Amino acid sequence: MAEHSFHIGTPAAGAAALALLAVLLPASAGAAAGGPASRHPGPGDVTGSGTAAASRFVPGPCPKTPEPIEALATARCGVLEVPENRARPGGRTIRLAVAVIPATSAKPAQDPVVFMSGGPGGETFDDIPFLVDSGLNRDRDLIIMAQRGNLYDEPNLACPELDRFNATSVGLPSYAPRTRELMLDAVKQCRDRLTADGTDLTAYNSTENAADFADLRTALGIKRWNVYGHSYGSDLAMTYLRLHPQGIRAVALDSFTPPQSVSLPFAWAGAQEGLERLYEACAAEPRCKSRYPNLRRTLNEQVRKLEVRPLTLNVRPPQGGDPVKVVLDGGALLNVLVAKAIPFADVPAAIEELGRGRPERFARARAAGSVQVEGQTAHGLTNSVVCSEWVPGHSPSDVLAAGRRAFPGWPDPVLAQAPQLAFQEQVCRVWDVPDRTAMQRVAPVSSVPTLFFNGTFDMKTGASWAQKTARTLPRSTTVQVPGIGHWVVPQSPCAQKVLASFLTRPTAPDTGCVAGLKWEPFTITPK
Structure with missing residues (x-):
């Protein structure tokens, strides 16, 4: 599995396609009607109106990954076109790669899951196999977007x-x-x-990243969705929740990186906590x-x-x-x-x-x-x-x-x-x-149901930070999984069950399997 964050790494149907097309129609319908989203600026284009170009989804082929990703065979893909810097009207437009992976359930829920990957800068599409194997698209469509600057984006940083x-x-x-x-x-x-x-390097930050996801939800015509963020993606998810709370049903945070605390000194606290838990x-x-x-x-x-x-x-x-x-x-x-x-x-x-x-x-x-x-x-x-x-x-x-x-x-x-x-x-x-x-x-304050996952051996983002942040999130649940490091859900069948339960009942997830968990026994070598 790819390791991400703090490198902080890393680590991927006819009826279903018709249902997916219905989800994506609002963006393409707006273009066909000649509305504000009808312009197709290129990544280097500059608008002449003195305002930033409207964000819009443009259907297109899925990225050609070095190794085939099975889930992309039935996915609906395209790009989200957004302003590079929303604070600078008339600037260029960039393109972010998007894939909507259909749910495997015959009767999927109407609220999809959108994934925010780690890094910052980690390759997002490489994570799809781990997400699918973890059941993220079992009952809901799974939406993947490469954060600005990622591989398969224009520009690629x-x-x-x-x-x-x-x-x-x-x-x-x-x-x-x-x-x-x-x-x-x-x-x-x-x-x-x-x-x-x-490239305007000042525009590649969590505020613009969060605005991209807000624009994606609108462009896809989605009323409500669930957010799952891993590592830096959990930092981004909290920024997104704070700045764009509309349409968020629930938020799951894996290997939590608190936006109000993350810093170089923070990295030392995480290393010490994870190593101490391993000693214990x-x-x-x-x-x-x-x-x-x-x-x-x-x-x-x-x-x-x-x-x-x-x-x-x-x-x-x-x-x-x-x-x-x-x-x-x-x-x-x-x-x-x-x-x-x-x-x-x-x-x-x-x-x-x-x-x-x-x-x-x-x-x-x-x-x-x-x-x-x-x-x-x-x-x-x-x-x-x-x-x-x-x-x-x-x-x-x-x-x-x-x-x-x-x-x-x-x-x-x-x-x-x-x-x-x-x-x-x-x-x-x-x-x-x-x-x-x-x-x-800024510490997040929200009544949106929130679930924290952390591994006790995580030396990048210490498990205790979730409990500290949960104080300002009254409808939150914290889960610590023994013996797991960074990125918990793909490594823990129990965490996968808890996440599925949370997405079904965000205010009352079933965490019963956690109590019986133990770490993998340590290797004992002969003296």
Whole structure:
């Protein structure tokens, strides 16, 4: 499964087609009647009226994905045309890829589910197989829209320069000056290329993203729908609920990322919480406790040791291919764990083996990052959201202080960089988009029924943040699934049942299956 968010990753009928066509008719009918939506501007067109072009849905073929996605064979696809920057009348129009996947039920409910993917910048269509396998389109149509800048959109804010840097960075010390220099050079190359093409990077933010989804509901003629957001998509869903509450029946939030709190210091809190919950689970399992009694101490020692004397190895990536150079230092250890690059069941064994001079599990996990799919992630959207909404308002000393609170005694060079968000202060000086925190860091207040899913081992978005946010959402339910990391629903049949129940009865979901859940037993290796 693709991992998303904080890279914060990643991870997809004749009668049904007629029913789907009826849903989409309002947009095409408006065009046929010559109304406001009848104009067909291209992605670079500029309107001459002095107002932003009207948003409209234009039916068309489904995207050609690298690997066939079965659900797209019966989907109704097209693009949503929206203004790139709603605050700048007369600007260009962009196109966002849309797919409506029909419900498998013979009598589907009238209120569909719209999905908001993680990242920001994660490839949305790649998530469709996981959503379908989780039953999202069992009783309702499932609507997928690639957030602005994503793959299959026009423009696509991919940064192959950053993909190439990420592939080579596994062989570099995590936070060395040379590593920073190479990363910033890749960021600058991408920014220069995108702006030269006329892209307004200030327009790729959660406010515009939310407005796109509001326009999509109207363009498709949908009276009410349900929202399911994962990771950054949960941040976006809360922004959408706050700014465009009309037509929202219920909201489900998976691996919740609170818009009022997400920041570089927040990343340290999530890493600490998820790792502590894993330690506690091992201590509660007699075999794990007996075999690995000193996990916290061993990892702390190895972070300190390897930050002073990193290991350099040649390792074959898990995906196959030739061995690659890998550098294991203190920062790499934590980033591997936060990224869930080692299965949670194997983490105690990996830490214990590392302490005995056997770094292979960590090294292979680090080597996995050398395999990048160039152009798949919209790093342009990532940087515009992170630099306008997450980074401002906190100094480097705030990040370091948060790191010290999370992991006392770790080396400052490790703690000065938020997990999976290295060098962001410098990146954002290069990216140069305005501070939007005043309008974005707002706690949601709503009576719309809301369901929170979080995994107890999630080191990207700690499970406790859902409970804090639920205080301003009086009709909310919080669910914690033991032993699960980022993106809960595709990994948990129980969570899938709870979500289905919530969509049927948003104010009274059946959470009974959660009480009996346990984490997967930890791997016990011979001494």
